[in-house]
Amino acid sequence: MDVDRAGLIRRHRQGTYQDWVRLTVADSTNTRADIEDAISSGDHALARRLVRRMWEQDPTAATATTVNAMLKKLPEDPSASSMKIFFLRSFTIEPALGPLEAAAACHGIRAESMVGEFNAHVQEIIDADSRLYSSEPDVIVLAIQSRDLVPGIYLDFADKTAEQIAEIVRDAVGSFRQWLDMVRTRTQAHVIIHNLECPEFPVVSPMDGQDPHGQQAAIRDLNRSLVEIASEYQGVHVLDYDSLVARHGRSRWHDHRKWLTMRMPLAADSLVPLAGEWLRFLVAIAGRSSKCLVCDLDNTMWGGIIGEDGINGIDLGVEYPGAAYQQFQRAVLDLYQQGVIIAICSKNNMDDAMEVIRDHDGMILKEPHFASMRINWQDKVQNLREIAEELNIGIDSLAFIDDNPVEREMVREMLPEVTVIDVDPSDPIGHARAVRENPMFSRVSLSDDDRRRGQMYAEQRQRKDLQTSSSSMEDYYRSLEMVADIGLVDDARLARVAQLTQKTNQLNMTTRRYSEQQIQDFASADDSHVYWINVKDRFGDNGVVGVMILLDRGDTWEFDTFLMSCRVIGRTVETAMLATVVEHARAAGATKLAGSFMPTKKNPPAQAIYESHGFKKISESSEEVRWELDMTTTSIDPPDWITRNTSKGEFLHG
Amino acid sequence: MAEQTVDTVRQVVADTFGIDLDDVTMETSPETVEAWESMSHLNLVMSLESRFGVSFDPDDIPELVTVDAIVAKIDSLGS
Structure with a gap:
């Protein structure tokens, strides 16, 4: 097809439908020229879209090189999330980083990767001054191969007794635990651990597949233990490397020649699938998963x-x-x-x-x-x-x-x-x-709320019908028969509370994102309290829909975080939340309740909440509006159509 | 020597080391490109392997240090 591509792209920007048709149908082999054309004409949005198309049409290591070269000519994408990733590794991982950066950029993430020294993960984890910690990564990837971590199983299995193998497994499990303990005392970064792969050719084949003390059984035991250990920490995730290799084909995954000469075990065609697996975690950790x-x-x-x-x-x-x-x-x-x-x-x-x-x-x-x-x-x-x-x-x-x-x-x-x-x-x-x-x-955790979400949206449709048939808002609120449980965060709700801080954009005063570990830190500190609220009504359970993090400064209680899910927007739930905090702050002897509104593109719905509840504006800048409630003169009445269970006894001061 | 192979190799070299396509000649080598060091050489090799669907012999990899040598090797692999 002979098309005037430059002309097409020009008209494309003016946006007639016919041109879209032709541009789409026209061959896209010349994408590179189109991208360069778009960059030089200053149309960065078009350039990014074409870069993305180039990646999607041919996601290979070679394309990654081109994509990254093109992206370098573009200004940073302002809507992308930045993530620093530190790789602790026992092999040459560098060629997979280009594909990671390209794939991430095409999914809204600016990934900056840093790599530790060969087989130096133990020193880097132990040394508090190592680059691992000083570079302040958001995510740490622990990519240690079976042959490096458990050579006694992977390489020299044949001469071992069952007892010796069990001991090697115990030692490896102990190492993982020790490393995670140490990492967690020094950083709250997310940790992604590659589990261990089985060998392409088990030593005693085909009997290994049915031997409970076989080589693959030993590696699977280790992997099972790794999952258990990971679950004991916040923000530690297992990447099922063994399944990734198997899915791609164990015999095709490796390049033995490069391993023996350059400590590069991966075939060129394995780089993109590995990068893709990392990306699944990054998307979920960055909170960019599609809803x-x-x-x-x-x-x-x-x-x-x-x-x-x-x-x-x-x-x-x-x-x-x-x-x-x-x-x-x-x-x-x-x-x-x-x-x-x-x-x-x-x-x-x-x-x-x-x-x-x-x-x-x-x-x-x-x-x-x-x-x-x-x-x-x-x-x-x-x-x-x-x-x-x-x-x-x-x-x-x-x-x-x-x-x-x-x-x-x-x-x-x-x-x-x-x-x-x-x-x-x-x-x-x-x-x-x-x-x-x-x-x-992709998801790195799945709460009960996640599992019920589809159903909850169906219930939401019924609520809308009720609202349409109600004669007044108050009548509607009453007919909803709302019950609010309000409490301080506990283990069962930690994940959901952290998830809400990561995902809530609209009714969110400060838009501070926290990991489970950080929420845990707030909860265990003496001078901060993490509240959650769960709202049920006649149509069903909305789940945990609100979070308040209060900093107790004696006379003043201050909101670090005040957010509510849009699920319960327009139902006076925020009033019930504020009324509860006022009661508790007063009981603790405070006289003032303070909070900031930090504007973002998405949180205008939260803007008026403090003012409409009697807070006075203290100061205002483009980044922050400070509000204060004088609790000696102003009260916040809880809405009488919401039944509150705050079970005071469990609370702060007794 | 296939024209197409030359153009593609030059492009991969330009992208890998972040230099202008116009500056990549048959003689371009680590002598003329600062960014061409051992790790980026490996990146170049992996990109070439994925672009041409070939796998280089480890003994040949250290020799692939001019565009000319790379093109000759790829041609000899029948791609």
């Missing part, structure tokens, strides 16, 4: 076009190609079970589409799984905006999957913060993989 997957219907959810083929003509069922679409739906259902919200955005007649969703036997996903449905002829960009608004989540929490390249390209251009997932309608077998492989749905 909602918005699915197209025709040729995405089922094969064919419902408006043309009719309910009996589309492909969806146990036979191929319908089976491929069922696999896709199962992958989406798996996300739903982990708390990802599922929505629909489709150009169709509502009735045609709903007939399939409600009545087609082949549907794995059912109507209640969908938190929002936009089935109309409006453009998808507008629909996506409305879905985000309806669900009360940021546009950047959306992922969008569609088989139509034109729709995807429009969304990429108009809503660059949305994660766009490509699927190819001519190969529906790839649909499920596209969802399962995507790092934007």
Whole structure:
């Protein structure tokens, strides 16, 4: 196809639909020239989008080199999260860092990697002055190979007795524990530990597979213990390196020649999968995981076009190609079970589409799984905006999957913060993989709230219906029959409380992000208190929806953090929270309650809360507005339509 | 010597060491490029392997220190 690409890109910026079509359909082999063109013309958004496309179309070590070279010519992406990652390693890991940086940049993370010396992880962990700690990393990766950590099992297994092997396993487990203890006394960085891989060829083959004292059994014992140890610490995660190697192919993962000559064990084709696995952790740790997957219907959810083929003509069922679409739906259902919200955005007649969703036997996903449905002829960009608004989540929490390249390209251009997932309608077998492989749905912890989230959004729809039918707001509040449990943070709620500080953007006064370890530190200090609030109503349990961290300065109690999930926005829950704190602060002898509002792009909804509860403005700058409540003259009445269980006895001063 | 191979190798060299494509000639080597040291050489080798789908013999890797030598080696591997 002979296209005037420069002209196309120029008109593309002016944004006519036909040009989108042509640019999308036109061959993309010349992406590099397009990127350079976009950079030199100053269109950085277009350049970033094309860089991303280049990576997605050919994610290899060579492309990573090009992507990183292009990114160096661009100013820093202001919307990206910065992360410093320190690698403790026993092998040459450097060639995987380029692919990590490229993949991370294409997923909104500016990854800066630092590497420790060869096999020096023990010294670096022990030495409080080592670069490991002085570089203040956000994440530490501990990548030690089996052959280096347990050579007695990996290399010289044959001459060992069962007792000797058990002792090697015990020693290795002890080492991990010691290292983690030491790391945790010095830094609160997240730690990602590679578990140990099994050898490509077990010594006694094929019998090793059925030998409880075999070589692989010993490594799996060690890996099981590693999982147990990791669970004893906050922010320590196990990367299942053994499964990663197996998934990719144990015989293809390594390059033995480079190992023996350069201590580089990985084949060129293994670098990107390894980087991708690291990225899964980084996305979740940075709090950038997508909260909602918005699915197209025709040729995405089922094969064919419902408006043309009719309910009996589309492909969806146990036979191929319908089976491929069922696999896709199962992958989406798996996300739903982990708390990802599922929505629909489709150009169709509502009735045609709903007939399939409600009545087609082949549907794995059912109507209640969908938190929002936009089935109309409006453009998808507008629909996506409305879905985000309806669900009360940021546009950047959306992922969008569609088989139509034109729709995807429009969304990429108009809503660059949305994660766009490509699927190819001519190969529906790839649909499920596209969802399962995507790092934007990764999680490093799964709370009960996560598991219930889909259901909670369905309950939210019912609450909206009630609000519409209520005669006044007060009438609505009363009919909700709200019960608020308020308490000080305990082990069971630590993860959720930390998660709320990491994820809450809108009703968040100071937007301070904390790890579980940091929350634990606040909780165990004498002069700070971490409160949570759990709200139930007649439709269900909203879970833990609010966090307050108070610094006790004697006469004054000060909010370090005051946040509330959007799930309970507009239901006076913040008043119940503030009233409780006032009661407790007074009981402890304080006379003033102070707090700051630190504006961000996303937290205008929180701006008026202090003022509307009687706080007076003390000072104001562009970064911070300080508020104070004089508790000797001003009270905050708890709303009488919320039943509060604060079980005072368990509280602070007795 | 395939023209396509030369262009691609020059491009990979330029990207790996962060230099201008125009500055990469057949004679470009660690003598002329400051950033071309042992670790970035390994990065270059891995990028070339992934770009051309080849695997170099460890004995050859230390020899791949000019664009000319790299192109000749890749051509001899039949890529």
